[in-house]
Each structure stands twice: as C-alpha cells, then as structure tokens.
Amino acid sequence: MSGPGRSGGSARSQQRRRQRIAEHVVRRGTVPVGELAEAMGVSVMTVHRDLEALAARGVLRRFRGGVSALPTSVFESNLDYRLGVHVAEKEAVARAAAELVEPGMSVMLDDSTSVLALAALVRERTPLTVLTNARRVLEVFAGCEEVRLVALGGEYSRTHDSFLGVPCVEAVEAMSVDLVLVSTSAMNAHMTFHQEQDVVLVKRAMLASGARTALLMDRSKVARTALHRLCPVADFDHVVVDDGVAGGLVAELREHTEVRVAEVSG
Template identity: 40%
Template structure:
C-alpha cells in the first residue's frame, strides 16, 4: 500500500471514529476532538466539514452535533458503511470455522450481518440471531434453519434485546457464537449501551465455542459497559490493519488469534 493510500485510509478511519463518537454522544467540541484524536484543531475542522457535506453532522459554534435524531436512531445504517473492507476480511476468515450441520449464533452487529452473507455456501446450517441484519440476509436461503430471538426491538441497533431475549436463549444450545465488539480496551470488550452488552453476554452463554470479531479500528476505543474479557473467548479474528502493540496484547491471552488479510 502506497504512502498516499495509507494517509487517506488514516483520514477515513479518524472521520469514522469521530462520527461514531458523535452518534453515541450527540455532540462534541473541537478542542475535545483534537485532544482525543491527537490532531490539530484545523484538522478537526476539515474532518467535520467533510462529515457535514455528507449530511452526517451539523457544525455549531465550537464543535458539531449529529444532524438529526433520526440519524442517531439509524446508526446501524451508518455503521454498515464503516470499515467495510475490514469486516469483509474478518467474515471470510470466520466462515472457515463453520461446518455444515452446525448451529451458530450471530449477534446484531454489522460484522455479523456481513458474515451472514458469507454463510450462503454453508448448508445445512441452523442460525440463531437477535439481529434483523442477519435475518434479512438469510431468510430466503432454503439451506438454513433460522431462529430469530425475540425481545424489544431497538431501531438504533436493528435488533432485539431485553428480558424476552434472555429467556429465549436459556432453552437453546449452539456450536459456535460470533460476537462483534464496539470497543476493546486493555483486552476487555465493552459496549456503550447496557442492554446490548447484556444481550451479548446472554448469547455467549449458550455456545461451546466463542468467537470475537473485532476490526482493527475498535482497539483503544472506550465504552461504558463491560461485555467480558477477551480471555473468555476461544478465538479472536481481526484484520491486518491492527497495530503491532494491540496484536501483541491479544497474543498475550494465549487464545487463537486469526489476522485476516485485507484484499486490495
């Protein structure tokens, strides 16, 4: 990858992370963003201008906010446009862990939605999910048995959560569960919303093999609610954009770590 391509990718990644922060917190100040991302105020203004041109944010005095509440409610759509190459590489590696005849669990994440697309060639297969993304990709596939976990629908995450989901999972068992993360900090998985973090814990409890899908942009990000330690998983799949420092931390857990190559 050339120097210009690397620089461009770095800019895109930073803008995606700024957007993710704004979607979560609804607004932020320029000084706060400059300090958080280690760049100048002028660079932050350029990033916000680019996001504003795309209609994602609205610049206000001293900072920016998401352009509307509707944008916050449809974060799933926006997340689906972020780190797509990384998520596809991770999904390709994850498919190799699935065998015909198995029962697998997919969470509500955009990464698992892409994984659902990759599972088309694996059949027969039973898929358990609380996400509408995987369901939409698989519901017409004659080679799949789909179990959709109920609960309270949250448009923000395009999935189902809460007590009904917790009760439904108790009567199920699966071979492998695939869980994505919004944040990995010091080898611990976090999510900004408590109910979503709890749903991931519920799904992890019903499978024999636990696989964490986490793209390289999620390392070092912070979120409020703890899902669990990375060491509680059996396999971690990330992409080749991961920093050497973060990769070494993962390997310290002694888990199987799969680094998926990004196709050009």
Template identity: 40%
Template sequence: MTIAESVIRNGSASVEDLVALTGVSAMTVYRDLAALEDSGVLTRHRGQVVAVASGLHEADAEFRLEQSSAEKQLVAAEAGKLVSPGSSIMLDDSTSGVWLLRSLPDISSVTVVTNSLLVADEVAPYRGAKLLVSGGEYQAWAHSLMGAAAVRTIRSMHADFCFVSASGIFELGCYHPYQEVVEVKRAMLESAETRVLLLDHTKFNRRALFKFAELQEFDHVVVDDQASPGMLAHLRDTGVQVTVAGTGQVDKD
C-alpha cells in the same frame, strides 16, 4: 428533547424530522448539525442524520454496516472458515455478523439464531436455512430485538458457535455502551460451545460504559491485518487463539 438525544434514541432522523421536533428553522437545524458533526457526535449519511459511535452511544446499524467494511469483510471471511455445513451459529446485532453470513458458501446449510433483523433479512431468502429470531423489544438504532424476552430465548438454546463483536477493546476487556446489548451478548456467550470475537483495528484502545467479557473468555479472536504488532503481541499474551485475517497467521499459546 435535543437533536442529539433524538437521533441517538431513534437511530436516525431526517432534517425535516428535526425541524418538526425542535420547532426552529431548517437553517438553524443545519447550523446545529454542523456543530454536532464537528464535535464527533452525529454525522450525515444518505440524507439521514445518524449517531457516531462513542463510549456513550452506538451508531445506527445501517451506518455501522458500511463503516470499515473492507476490514469487516476480511475478518468475517476468516471467521467463516470455522463454520461447517450443519453448524448452528448465534449472531448478535453486530454488523460483522452480516458480513460473516455473506462470506459463507452456503447459508442454507446452517442454523442461525439471532436478535438482529439485519441478520434475519440476510438469511430469509435462503429456503433451506433454519432461522430462529429472538423475541424482545425492537430497537430502531440497532434494527434488533433486545430486553428480557430476547435474553430468555437465547438462554433456552445451545449453539455450536457464537460470533460477536465489541464497540471497544481496552486492556483485556470487551466493551459496549448499552446494557441491553451487553445482556444479549452475555447470553450468547453462555449458550455457545465455541465463542468467537470479531474485531477490526479501529476497536482497540477504546472503552465504553459496560464490560461484557474478558478476552480470555473467547476461543478465537479474529482481527484484521491492520492491527498493530504491539496490539497483536498483547492479544497473544491473553492465552487465546488469535487469527490475523488475510495472512493465515494463527497464534496459540
């Protein structure tokens, strides 16, 4: 297994792990890592080597949580306004879901359904909160549960809202590089009364292997205020409600 394959499969690795895996010297591993960083495949973060998101793979969850964090917080705070006390919400493995929870004035008043252990960890300290975590196979890179058991659990429920994100938006399609993630997203979209897509401007004009939805399937699309006017015009043309976070600008055809 190559360095890149190991990091992508496991979510992250230390240099010591990679030396043990490859059987070469630390100097050789550092040289190879430099080449992989230059090519945009991997990056080093807090002493760990993590995958950089692309059309073929997604980055480690802890790394994604800090990527574009200001924009994600802005979008999450805007989307959180939809949630009222007593609401039930579904959150997938998108790190935007963590920021959404942090934006709520009272997590203990909502019911949260999720396959993400990052989300579960965020809810757990609140005694009054109702937390439902799907079964499934643990995926380290996402810190989430995936597979048939996760999909089956989610499809057995019905929530007021689901909040999901996408690795890329291309034309009118929403994309993600992993099929098991797409299956969970689809299950949540099918199990929620109101579907909300959370996006920051870095996701536009990117495409991954699997399409999981069309923009028209969402009741709300919330974007950050750095999205280009041309892209916003394109979103308005889809016929869904678009909210530009931080501006109060809501468009509805």
C-alpha cells in the same frame, strides 16, 4: 449550474461523503453548513440534503445554520453509521471468521455489522441452524432452504435494527449452539466493552449459550474502552482482527486466546 465536484454525485459517492460529514462533525463537535460545503467540495444545498438525511437517521443533530454531534455513544450505536465505516476491514475479518463455520453447525449471530458481513459469506455452508436477534441477518438467510432459521425476539430497537431486552435474553438463554459469533464496540488486550447495557446483557447471554465463541473486531475497535465491561478476552475461543491492528497488541491477545489476523485487500 454547479461545476465539477459540486453536485451530489453517485449513490456510492454520496454515501462516502455523508460518512465523511458525520466523522468531521464528531471530531469538531459543532460545524457551520458553509464549512462542511467547503470541506466536502459540494454546494451548500447538497450539504443541506446530506444533513437532513443524517439527522433523519439519528446520526447528527441539526440547528439553524449548522449541525452538531450527538453523544458518541448514540452516534456509534446507530446501524446506518456502522454500516458505512471500516467496510474493507469488516469484510476481511468476516472472511477469516467464516472459516470457523462448517456445514451441520448451529450458530448464533449477534446484531453487529461485522457479523452481518459474515452472514452473507456462510449462506452456502449448509445445512446450518442459524439463530439471531438481528433483522438484517434474518433477511440474509430467509430464502435459504437448507438453513433452519430461528429468530430471537424481544423489544425492537430501531437504532440497532434488532431485538433486545429481557425477552431476547430469555430466548437466548433457552438455546445451546455449537458456535457464537459476535462483535462489540471496544476492546483492549484483556477486556471487551460496549457502551450500552442492554446490548451487553444480550451478548453475555449469547456467549454463555455457545460451546465455542468467536469475537470479530476491526482495527477501529481495539486499544480502547467503553462504558460497560462485556467479558475478558480470555473468555473467547477465537478472536479475529484485521492486519491494521498493532503487532504488539496481537501478541498480547495471543497470551489469552487464539487470534486470527485477516489481511485487508487493497
């Protein structure tokens, strides 16, 4: 029988461990199963089950005796990965950004996990018209009688669990809303970025459709870049970050736009 700490544990601890495994592999590149078992304090059998689940979700690549990281762009785009990282920061940012949403508004929400966190917070700020390309955001509002819900269709992306491509861009371009709320994978004091061109095109179309725009960014996404430029920070009416973002960067951002700093509880 395995000793304490060697079993798979609860669902919550399992999720945290799998996140730690993914981050460990990304840092190291290639890791033997035995090393992961030792680092996580669980049995080799438990690690094999974790790796099987992570590989099935497209987060990591398995090989005999170990595991390797997929390219960073693939890894960071995976929705299952994004849902499990920096949760407290995203929830804090979502709470602050939710204050921008008022009853009677039309709002467009992208497929980011930060905006997904916001969706659950504004369910009761009805009536609302909500437009989104994210399947999970549609699920959040599907049962709300006072929400007019518009699905922005396109080509379904399993990686993002959302709709992208030219049909989605065309659907977005036909709309005009009061407020657009998005996140993206990277930003510095002057520019925002994303690692995938298809996603950039949809986000740009969304931003062009809004009378006002807001960017939700947790600390892990700032002071860095990605392959494709999205738009300048100055193009946003509001930027919402958490209190883990360096004060100097916040001051620089405030030279370009209105910035709200969300306090992370705990």
